[in-house]
Amino acid sequence: MKSVALSSKGQFVLPKAIRTRHxxxxxxxxxxxxxxxxxxxxxxxxxxxxxxxSATAPSVYQGRLLSLADMDSAIAAExxxxx
Numbered sequence: 001m002k003s004v005a006l007s008s009k010g011q012f013v014l015p016k017a018i019r020t021r022h023x024x025x026x027x028x029x030x031x032x033x034x035x036x037x038x039x040x041x042x043x044x045x046x047x048x049x050x051x052x053x054s055a056t057a058p059s060v061y062q063g064r065l066l067s068l069a070d071m072d073s074a075i076a077a078e079x080x081x082x083x
Contacts, residue, residue, distance in 0.1 A: 014041075 004012040014024070022043065024030070029044035066074075 002015045002017075004015070006012050019025070024043065030041050031044050033040040033042070
């Protein structure tokens with residue numbers, strides 16, 4: 001275990017071995033999590049974590065229900081416009 005010193009600006013340098021192991025380079029965004037008696041540093045996810053709605057959640061779609069054939073037809077029509 002290596003120790004690091006905190007600068008007067010509250011900065012420290014992660015040891016190179018740790019940066020290399022995690023493939024962290026200059027500019028890597030990190031998240032700092034305070035867990036009371038410990039601080040966890042981990043790479044930020046490139047995208048915000050998402051969650052799915054429950055299958056029982058009310059639908060926001062208010063139109064008529066479409067069959068798979070209706071959807072395939074609409075996709076084919078739009079794809080034809082893209083040419």
